[in-house]
Amino acid sequence: MFTTSAMMLLMNSSNLETEASSPWLVEPTGLSSDGPTGLQDGLTSDDPFIQELAIYGYSELESRFLRLVALHSGVFLARHFDQFTGSKRGKRVDTFLDKLRKNRHCHSYKLAKNANLFHLNSKAICRAIGQENLRHRRTHGVQYVKTRLFSLDFILKNLTFKYLPTEPEKVKFFTQVMKIPMSDLPAKVHKTPNSKEETVR
Numbered sequence: 001m002f003t004t005s006a007m008m009l010l011m012n013s014s015n016l017e018t019e020a021s022s023p024w025l026v027e028p029t030g031l032s033s034d035g036p037t038g039l040q041d042g043l044t045s046d047d048p049f050i051q052e053l054a055i056y057g058y059s060e061l062e063s064r065f066l067r068l069v070a071l072h073s074g075v076f077l078a079r080h081f082d083q084f085t086g087s088k089r090g091k092r093v094d095t096f097l098d099k100l101r102k103n104r105h106c107h108s109y110k111l112a113k114n115a116n117l118f119h120l121n122s123k124a125i126c127r128a129i130g131q132e133n134l135r136h137r138r139t140h141g142v143q144y145v146k147t148r149l150f151s152l153d154f155i156l157k158n159l160t161f162k163y164l165p166t167e168p169e170k171v172k173f174f175t176q177v178m179k180i181p182m183s184d185l186p187a188k189v190h191k192t193p194n195s196k197e198e199t200v201r
Contacts, residue, residue, distance in 0.1 A: 049129045066120065078116065
């Protein structure tokens with residue numbers, strides 16, 4: 001959930017449009033489009049995560065959108081779904097949002113001008129895509145949320161780029177492609193609450 005002050009700031013930023021700096025990415029791929037969205041995710045309709053999310057009633061295109069949001073932002077606006085699917089605001093997005101609410105896979109927050117912010121906080125979805133501990137699922141401050149929305153805007157405008165949303169993908173790119181020693185990569189120590197365990201990322 002977000003604090004009252006955070007929601008007030010978001011209400012003043014609900015019509016987010018951006019040319020913000022990109023998230024982690026590499027050059028555009030030379031592959032042909034995988035579908036109507038132009039998304040280059042290398043997935044097929046037989047992918048296990050699509051089959052698993054179908055149990056909750058999501059279509060293949062809806063599942064691909066959920067995967068995109070879960071990996072890159074954790075939050076979205078209705079217009080992001082419309083942009084991804086190439087549809088106009090109407091029954092299609094309303095049906096999708098009804099599924100999210102029915103399955104309790106997101107929280108929604110009222111913004112200005114009757115807009116809504118949707119926070120994808122479902123462990124089931126993250127588990128389905130093989131990324132159960134994604135930080136986007138957790139509660140964050142307003143600046144983090146705005147940055148994630150900016151990132152999603154950029155990605156939806158540049159779907160043919162290959163992105164590196166997870167830590168293993170980034171590490172592999174810098175160590176194997178860029179040939180940077182693991183010891184030279186930036187790292188941060190994270191401590192588990194109420195525990196002495198530490199994780200270096």
